Amino acid sequence: MLDPRKLHLLRELSRRGTIAAVAEAAAFTPSAVSQQLSALEREAGVPLLQRTGRTVTLTPAGRLLVEHAQAVLEQLERASAALAAVRGGPSGPLRVGAFPTAARVLLPPALATLAAAHPGLVPMISEIDPADVSAALRAGELDVALVHEYDFVPPVTDDALETEPLFAEPMYLTDRPAIAAAAGDPWIAGTPGTLCHTMTIRACQAAGFEPDVRHHIDDFDTVLSFAAAGQGVALVPRLAALSPPSGVRLTPLPLHRRTLAAFRRGYGEHPAIQAAIAAFHEALAGLSL
Template structure:
């Protein structure tokens, strides 16, 4: 009989590429991961890994087993959700990941609604970059997370994660001009490697120019203050632009950011997901009504 815990390690190895990365993500030692994978090979009766020096790759049998592992782990997730549904009302810890804008604009109201309507739930919030959400969900570090997608940027969640849409926001330029008219301005963009950075640079490329980036800032409140002081222009989403400082005039652009609720495949029937989704939608409606721009 194949051990699902070992299958999870094999799946993570197929995604992360090294035993050290798997160990780091799942808080094991590299030696423990190697031992568990060796035990899985004995259970399977076939070599699942090819080791060349420090490099480890999956054999054809290993790749086949990973494909089946996805289905096995999804079924186990569904079973756990079904068991949780037999309890009287949603209870227990609910680990929620969120990017900073959503954490600030949506989660305070969301937590208040959950406390009011479902006091048995124990929500716990962690800020996380959307690019890291899939790994955190697969590792069991989070139950649910808010992620965002931008125009010009491919989705960041993988096939082991399901999503449902929550919010679509317009992006705004922090000046009363078009994107093309801001081509010679200094630009404020997020840290390289983030989705926000990629979106801003590619939006400028689509408009036919390379932005002259002078500041890398991830916090949108700071970005708006820098723009108000005349230190550059930037792109900001609706949730971040609810109360722009004096000196900033926002111009809506035909570029969107989409916020999604993400969770492991099989978790969709968990009794905690429905009340969380309802509370998030209530919070989103309040936040967008307060921060709408024409």
């Protein structure tokens, strides 16, 4: 019988690439992960890993088992959700990840709704960059997370996760009538590697130039403060520009950011996840977006 916990480690190895990365995510030692994967190979009866020095790759049999592992783990999530529904209303810890603007604007009214409707739920919020959400959900560090995607940036797909669209919001340019008009200006963008940074670079490239990024800032309140001080132009979403500083002019653009709720595949029927998503929608209905 194949052990689902070991299958989870094999799936994580296929995604993270190294034993050390899997160990860090699973809060195990690398030695413990290696032992678990060796035990899985014995259970499977075929080699699953190819070891060359310190490098470990999956064999064809290993890759085949990962494909089946995803289906097994998804069914276990469905079983967990079904059992939770039988037990009654949602209760217990609910670990929610969110990017900063959603945490500041959307989560407070959503949490108030949850507290009133489901007092047995205990939400625990963590700010997290959307780029890190997939790994955190797969590792069980989060139950549900608010993520976003931008025009010009293809969404990151993960077959271990499902998403539910929540809303779309326009993007604004600070203090210029169009992106092309800011070709000679200093720019404020997110940290390299974030979706916000990639969106800014590609939007400028689509307008025919490479932006001169002077400042790398992830918090949009700070971005707007820098723009108000004349330190550069920036692209900001509507959710971050509900109360801009005085002196900052915002030009709406035909670009959008879309926010989604993400959760492990098969887990969407869990009463706590359904309650959270319902609260997100109710909070959005009360916002002027």
